[in-house]
Amino acid sequence: KQEVTQIPAALSVPEGENLVLNCSFTDSAIYNLQWFRQDPGKGLTSLLLIQSSQREQTSGRLNASLDKSSGRSTLYIAASQPGDSATYLCALLSGGGADGLTFGKGTHLIIQP
Amino acid sequence: EAGVAQSPRYKIIEKRQSVAFWCNPISGHATLYWYQQILGQGPKLLIQFQNNGVVDDSQLPKDRFSAERLKGVDSTLKIQPAKLEDSAVYLCASQRGIDTLHFGNGTRLTVT
Numbered sequence: 001k002q003e004v005t006q007i008p009a010a011l012s013v014p015e016g017e018n019l020v021l022n023c024s025f026t027d028s029a030i031y032n033l034q035w036f037r038q039d040p041g042k043g044l045t046s047l048l049l050i051q052s053s054q055r056e057q058t059s060g061r062l063n064a065s066l067d068k069s070s071g072r073s074t075l076y077i078a079a080s081q082p083g084d085s086a087t088y089l090c091a092l093l094s095g096g097g098a099d100g101l102t103f104g105k106g107t108h109l110i111i112q113p
Numbered sequence: 114e115a116g117v118a119q120s121p122r123y124k125i126i127e128k129r130q131s132v133a134f135w136c137n138p139i140s141g142h143a144t145l146y147w148y149q150q151i152l153g154q155g156p157k158l159l160i161q162f163q164n165n166g167v168v169d170d171s172q173l174p175k176d177r178f179s180a181e182r183l184k185g186v187d188s189t190l191k192i193q194p195a196k197l198e199d200s201a202v203y204l205c206a207s208q209r210g211i212d213t214l215h216f217g218n219g220t221r222l223t224v225t
Contacts, residue, residue, distance in 0.1 A: 004155070031211070032211075034213060034214075036216075041218070041221075042218055042219075043117070043204055043206075043216035043217050043218045043219050044156070044204070044206075044214075044216040045216070046213040046214065046215075049213050089155055089156075091155070093211075100146055100158040100161045100168075100169060101146075101156075101158065101214065102158075103155030103156050103157070104155050105153065105154055105155045106155055
């Protein structure tokens with residue numbers, strides 16, 4: 001059974017800093033990995049999707065990496081802004097894509113103005 | 114394109130009562146998911162539909178939870194009777210093929 005762990009559980013940094021969120025998983029037989037953002041009282045918004053054959057994806061100030069052999073992914077946020085404050089969730093699609101996403105508990109991020 | 118629609122937005126019930134949630138996925142999305150998100154946790158998959166068929170309901174507490182997607186479009190999730198530990202946000206998501214999932218804003222259920 002796939003287990004997903006996100007570290008740290010919470011993070012508070014001053015505006016402008018670069019930061020890294022971590023995600024680890026136990027079963028490397030994944031189909032893809034996604035990073036989501038969740039704002040209070042809202043659903044989840046997909047940020048980046050990395051296919052199993054890829055090593056990284058970039059979108060604007062966000063860069064996500066995937067290392068299946070070590071069971072790790074990182075989400076790098078450059079030049080953080082107060083609007084980046086949210087909970088960031090890592091999720092994996094396993095079982096050939098038929099099993100639905102398995103989520104971590106998330107990292108609650110606060111960017112101080 | 115319109116997003117995933119869910120209703121109601123909030124619901125407060127007493128334990129042992131019943132409740133139903135509704136989801137309208139994005140048009141053309143064959144796969145529909147219901148997730149339960151307890152405060153401070155990541156979403157947990159309850160049930161996955163492909164069109165109107167169930168793909169995975171292994172984590173659905175079938176003694177009290179039921180879900181249907183009769184015409185392969187809208188879906189309803191029902192809890193009867195509700196327990197205190199069912200207090201959570203219930204998220205619906207839809208997907209086309211193996212593209213990314215699109216989530217609704219969820220229904221926040223409080224059981225007192």
